Amino acid sequence: MMKSLSERTDKLSFQRALLVWFRQVARDLPWRRTRDxxxxxxxxxxxxxxxxxxxxxxFERFMEALPSIEALASASEDTVLKLWEGLGYYARAxxxxxxxxxxxxxxxxxxxxxxxxxxxxxxxxxxxAGAIASIAFNERVPTLDGNVKRVxxxxxxxxxxxxxxxxxxxxxSGLDALIPVRSPGDFNQGLMELGARICLPGVxxxxxxxxxxxxxxxxxxxxxxxxxTRPTPEPTQWEGVVAVITKDDTFLLGRRPLMGLLGGLWEFxxxxxxxxxxxxKALAREAxxxxxxxxxxxxxxxxxxxxxxxxxxxxxxxxxxHASGTPKPxxxxxxxxxxxxxxxxxxxxxxxxxxxxLV
Numbered sequence: 001m002m003k004s005l006s007e008r009t010d011k012l013s014f015q016r017a018l019l020v021w022f023r024q025v026a027r028d029l030p031w032r033r034t035r036d037x038x039x040x041x042x043x044x045x046x047x048x049x050x051x052x053x054x055x056x057x058x059f060e061r062f063m064e065a066l067p068s069i070e071a072l073a074s075a076s077e078d079t080v081l082k083l084w085e086g087l088g089y090y091a092r093a094x095x096x097x098x099x100x101x102x103x104x105x106x107x108x109x110x111x112x113x114x115x116x117x118x119x120x121x122x123x124x125x126x127x128x129a130g131a132i133a134s135i136a137f138n139e140r141v142p143t144l145d146g147n148v149k150r151v152x153x154x155x156x157x158x159x160x161x162x163x164x165x166x167x168x169x170x171x172x173s174g175l176d177a178l179i180p181v182r183s184p185g186d187f188n189q190g191l192m193e194l195g196a197r198i199c200l201p202g203v204x205x206x207x208x209x210x211x212x213x214x215x216x217x218x219x220x221x222x223x224x225x226x227x228x229t230r231p232t233p234e235p236t237q238w239e240g241v242v243a244v245i246t247k248d249d250t251f252l253l254g255r256r257p258l259m260g261l262l263g264g265l266w267e268f269x270x271x272x273x274x275x276x277x278x279x280x281k282a283l284a285r286e287a288x289x290x291x292x293x294x295x296x297x298x299x300x301x302x303x304x305x306x307x308x309x310x311x312x313x314x315x316x317x318x319x320x321x322h323a324s325g326t327p328k329p330x331x332x333x334x335x336x337x338x339x340x341x342x343x344x345x346x347x348x349x350x351x352x353x354x355x356x357x358l359v
Contacts, residue, residue, distance in 0.1 A: 014214055015180045015187065021210035022190030025197075027052070030059055032189070037111040037136040038069045044128045045096045049089055052196065058087050069111075072097065073104035081264050081347035088350075090263055095123025113137045135185035142175035143188045144168065147195025153227030154199060157216035162227040236311045241282045242270040242352075244359050245295055247322040250339050251359065252291070253346060254332035261308070266346040268359075269332075270315065279316050291335065293325035301358045306351035317355045 026032065029052065031043035042062060046055045062083050066072045072080070077097060084093035099121045103111060112118050114137070118129035130143030149162045152171045160167045179187050198205045204223050206212055217223040245252040245268075253266045271286035273279070280297045287295040298319040306313050327335040338346065348356065 011178060014178060014211070017210050017214065018190045018194070019180075019183060019186055022186055022193055026189070026193060027197075030056065030063075035136050035185075037132065038072075039063065040132050040136040041069075041099070041111075042072075042096065044131045045092050045123065046087065048092055048128065050087060054087070058084070069100050069103055069109065072100040077264060078347065082345070085265075085347040086350055086353070090265060092123060094258065094264060098122040099124065111136070114139055115141045131185075131188060134179075134188050138184060140179055140181055140184045142172055142179050143192075144172055144175065145192060145195075147199070148175070148188075148191045150201065150227050151191050151195045151199045151211075154204065154217040154223050155211060155215050157220055157222055157226065159226075159228060161230060163230045233310075235307070235309075237313070238272055238311065239314045240270050240272045240316070241279050241286070242268050242315050242317040242355075243283050243286060243295065243297075243320045244268050244301065244317060244355075245287070245291075245293075245320045245322055247337060250337040251343060252322070252327060253336050253338050254291075254329065255334040255336075257331075257333050262349050264347075265349050266336075267349055267352055268317075279318065283318055283320060287320075290331050292328040292330065294323040296321040296323050302355050304351060304354040306354065313351065315351060317358075 029043075031039050034040075043055070043059055046059055046062075065079075065083055066075055075097070077094065080093050080097045081090060084090060087093075102121060103109065112121070113133065115126070115129040115133040118124045118132055119126060124132070127143050127145050130141045133139040133141050134143065149168075149171060152158070152174060153162050156174065158167065158171070160170075162168065162171065175191075194209070194211065198209045202224065206215075206218055206223060209215070209218075212218050215223070217226045243252075252269065254269050255266050256262050256264060258264050269286060269291055271282050271290065273282050277285075279300075283297050284295065287293050298321060301317045301319055303314065303316050306315065327337075329335045343356065343359070
């Protein structure tokens with residue numbers, strides 16, 4: 001699958017070329033200004049499946065509000081989710097919170113120093129564990145994210161699908177042979193930086209690549225065919241209604257169950273439209289079945305479109321009035337009447353923020 005290192009290039013030349021390039025051009029990111037394991041942990045959890053430019057403002061706001069592992073451990077889950085609001089993949093925030101509590105209460109505030117120990121903590125997989133241990137504690141351990149997969153697939157001209165477990169293991173084995181004893185964190189960050197800025201998806205910037213003379217795909221002219229990945233399924237599409245239910249200048253919000261999409265966030269209640277169902281009937285059904293109340297459906301506030309990684313939704317948002325009954329959570333973990341002035345204190349999904357100003 002992968003040619004042996006001795007067949008491809010000299011190990012020291014590879015390490016030197018990557019480290020020299022990284023130290024010359026590395027972006028000045030706030031979490032790179034320190035080896036503080038807490039800052040590295042927070043940044044790596046945020047960077048999972050999220051671009052660097054999106055993470056920076058969230059990271060800075062998070063660190064200002066919760067500057068230590070002890071502060072994070074003692075914060076409420078609502079506080080953590082509010083700070084994470086809009087960043088997506090909210091299980092990361094909940095797992096980060098759980099990890100902080102374990103480190104503070106079970107480990108006496110001492111951070112694990114090895115990737116193996118980090119992987120025992122909630123939400124810390126092999127990629128994050130390797131990044132944290134190598135950057136914060138100088139452990140000689142590889143890390144493998146999408147950028148690194150792409151770089152390695154081109155450097156070694158890998159024709160197999162990089163998403164297959166066997167290929168991933170082969171890439172990790174190759175990385176394990178390449179990673180230096182000194183500066184393993186810089187080496188890992190260098191590979192990620194190379195993938196993010198030079199070895200791009202589709203058409204890589206080979207002219208500016210410090211590894212070009214060592215790259216098997218460049219030599220073979222196959223760099224635009226690498227990496228080989230599984231086809232991405234088309235996102236599903238569905239249509240729904242949202243009820244902005246008011247009573248005495250308060251709004252009914254429901255908290256989503258912790259398990260599942262957008263877990264732990266608060267939302268204006270909504271329902272998926274059934275075939276042939278009118279908006280008004282769907283709103284009344286939702287209120288009765290999911291909230292246990294009667295409502296009066298008012299005006300259409302707006303219609304919003306929102307995309308998730310696996311689906312695209314169209315939401316018709318209606319102003320409604322509470323008419324009868326006491327709300328009881330059936331699909332939500334909690335229901336709450338929230339005064340208008342306090343709405344911004346609740347962590348809401350991005351789709352809700354698209355109409356929040358109209359509310």
